[in-house]
Amino acid sequence: MKTVEEIKSAIEAAIPGAAVEIVLNPSPSGQHSLRLAPESAYAVAKFLRDDAELKLDFLSNATGVDWPDSLEAVYHLYSVEKKHGPVIIRMKTVNRTDQVELPSLTPIWRSAEFQEREIFDLFGIVFTGHPDLRRLLMWKNFKDHPMRKDYREPDDFEWEPTAHDEVLKRAEAQRSRDQGSEIRDQGPATA
Amino acid sequence: MILGKIKKRPKGWNRPQAVAESGDGELLEVAMGPHHPSTHGVFRMDVALDGERVIKLRPVFGYLHRNHEKIGEGQSYLASMPFTDRLDYMCPLTNNWAYALAVEKLTGQAVPERAEYLRVILGELTRYQNHASSIGFLTQEMGASGTPLMYAFREREKILDLFEELTGARMMVNYMRFGGCRVDASEGWLDRTRKVVAGLGRFTDEFERLLRSNAILMVRTQGVGRLSAELAVNAGVTGPMLRASGVNYDIRKVDGYGIYNRFNFRVPLGDHGDVYDRFMIRLLEMRESIKILEQALKDIPGGPVVDPKAKSRGIRPKSGEAYGRIEAPKGELGFYLISDGGANPYRYRIRPPSLINLTVLEDMCLGSDVADVVLIFGSVDIVLGEVDR
Numbered sequence: 171m172k173t174v175e176e177i178k179s180a181i182e183a184a185i186p187g188a189a190v191e192i193v194l195n196p197s198p199s200g201q202h203s204l205r206l207a208p209e210s211a212y213a214v215a216k217f218l219r220d221d222a223e224l225k226l227d228f229l230s231n232a233t234g235v236d237w238p239d240s241l242e243a244v245y246h247l248y249s250v251e252k253k254h255g256p257v258i259i260r261m262k263t264v265n266r267t268d269q270v271e272l273p274s275l276t277p278i279w280r281s282a283e284f285q286e287r288e289i290f291d292l293f294g295i296v297f298t299g300h301p302d303l304r305r306l307l308m309w310k311n312f313k314d315h316p317m318r319k320d321y322r323e324p325d326d327f328e329w330e331p332t333a334h335d336e337v338l339k340r341a342e343a344q345r346s347r348d349q350g351s352e353i354r355d356q357g358p359a360t361a
Numbered sequence: 362m363i364l365g366k367i368k369k370r371p372k373g374w375n376r377p378q379a380v381a382e383s384g385d386g387e388l389l390e391v392a393m394g395p396h397h398p399s400t401h402g403v404f405r406m407d408v409a410l411d412g413e414r415v416i417k418l419r420p421v422f423g424y425l426h427r428n429h430e431k432i433g434e435g436q437s438y439l440a441s442m443p444f445t446d447r448l449d450y451m452c453p454l455t456n457n458w459a460y461a462l463a464v465e466k467l468t469g470q471a472v473p474e475r476a477e478y479l480r481v482i483l484g485e486l487t488r489y490q491n492h493a494s495s496i497g498f499l500t501q502e503m504g505a506s507g508t509p510l511m512y513a514f515r516e517r518e519k520i521l522d523l524f525e526e527l528t529g530a531r532m533m534v535n536y537m538r539f540g541g542c543r544v545d546a547s548e549g550w551l552d553r554t555r556k557v558v559a560g561l562g563r564f565t566d567e568f569e570r571l572l573r574s575n576a577i578l579m580v581r582t583q584g585v586g587r588l589s590a591e592l593a594v595n596a597g598v599t600g601p602m603l604r605a606s607g608v609n610y611d612i613r614k615v616d617g618y619g620i621y622n623r624f625n626f627r628v629p630l631g632d633h634g635d636v637y638d639r640f641m642i643r644l645l646e647m648r649e650s651i652k653i654l655e656q657a658l659k660d661i662p663g664g665p666v667v668d669p670k671a672k673s674r675g676i677r678p679k680s681g682e683a684y685g686r687i688e689a690p691k692g693e694l695g696f697y698l699i700s701d702g703g704a705n706p707y708r709y710r711i712r713p714p715s716l717i718n719l720t721v722l723e724d725m726c727l728g729s730d731v732a733d734v735v736l737i738f739g740s741v742d743i744v745l746g747e748v749d750r
Binding site: 229230236253279281282292305306 | 678708
């Protein structure tokens with residue numbers, strides 16, 4: 171298995187103009203990764219899949235990360251044929267608000283199809299070139315992206331209209347009775 | 362109108378090819394689920410039918426979504442351990458293991474020998490009961506109402522009794538810790554496990570005889586729901602489904618995580634990639650699991666069950682990231698963690714085998730009869746707790 175430095179130089183030799191940056195991982199896992207520029211990412215990914223020595227034919231995990239200044243997509247690649255991996259590639263968007271497009275890698279690895287839909291759904295990264303980019307887990311008319319760090323759920327999230335006003339009145343009366351009584355505290359009896 | 366107008370699919374070699382309509386009638390659109398009994402939970406398939414033939418199939422997810430990953434980011438590393446039990450609730454111990462492995466990679470934590478052996482024993486028992494029940498469900502869906510499933514559940518119950526004795530719960534076990542396991546197994550527990558394992562071989566033979574010679578099972582499963590090896594790899598399919606398509610990829614062999622490289626076992630492979638192969642691969646893997654169990658139960662050493670230097674509570678890993686994966690009964694289960702040095706993970710991601718194995722559901726179902734959709738879906742072996750998270 172090649173090191174990230176060797177993979178970087180292999181990519182740069184094969185694809186002129188490809189911008190690849192090594193992201194070091196200081197944790198004991200030692201899983202370093204390669205950050206690709208979105209413009210050349212598709213070509214680089216194709217090279218990683220088809221290169222005779224790397225043969226990263228299996229995209230295991232694709233996921234998003236919400237950083238303070240940008241959104242990031244992370245892909246974990248393995249090779250079923252050569253039985254090595256992981257090679258980790260990542261792409262960053264320009265910002266978190268209006269320039270959130272990244273190239274979809276689904277045409278290269280079908281495995282990304284649902285996972286990129288999930289990233290789109292939960293993080294709001296728009297994958298250009300994805301054949302079927304819809305929300306995966308949240309419903310169609312849902313507005314926000316729940317996995318973002320600044321997401322706040324609306325306070326009427328589970329609001330349901332009550333059918334009868336009198337039910338509300340009874341509930342209100344019960345509540346005020348409860349507030350006056352002594353059995354409100356559910357803690358263990360002391361005496 | 363559930364599906365909208367049936368559009369031509371975008372071109373690309375790894376996308377399913379459109380099936381031609383016969384043109385003599387209109388298409389029937391059926392929403393199978395979310396409460397269809399064959400979906401093993403709440404899951405919907407929007408199917409377009411031309412007569413009995415499936416023209417288009419669109420899976421709809423999210424009925425059981427509770428944003429597990431968001432919950433994981435809001436609490437400490439240890440507090441997520443019991444939550445992993447709720448992912449694939451048929452196999453809580455392998456979920457625990459995958460998560461513990463990822464955190465151990467992140468912190469560089471070592472695991473003592475005895476704990477590694479216990480993990481293998483529990484992991485293989487989990488695999489055995491998962492495969493037995495999944496075969497039971499499959500036969501149930503073929504119309505073998507109850508009997509094979511109850512046989513499988515009888516054996517599963519013996520294994521769950523062992524889990525309960527060791528961990529305190531049949532399914533919600535919360536057993537593994539970073540750097541070992543929560544409690545030690547007694548000699549008595551190991552003896553009872555040996556006794557249960559000694560009986561599993563006989564059950565496997567009996568189960569196979571009951572099912573394998575059955576003409577209905579053969580007709581319903583052979584040649585149904587084929588999946589090519591090339592597409593399976595490209596679509597990230599893992600586990601018994603991948604190996605049924607003839608791809609030799611078992612993470613226990615490839616990564617050798619834990620102590621799997623010490624055991625002698627084989628990786629069964631299919632060559633047609635149909636429903637029958639998936640069913641047979643699971644049966645053969647049950648036999649291999651027994652082999653691993655016998656070796657592990659013979660060799661298990663004494664010693665501590667958790668690394669004395671390990672810290673479970675309130676860990677703050679150095680900033681960095683780690684991806685840990687194991688061969689769970691349903692496929693590759695991975696956890697991807699990013700730490701920013703705090704007490705909670707900055708990013709907590711679960712790579713669910715069940716969801717990604719469903720990527721190829723439409724490819725396998727196109728052109729087959731609607732009755733076979735139930736079988737093909739059953740042969741994927743999913744749990745909705747993991748699909749929707």
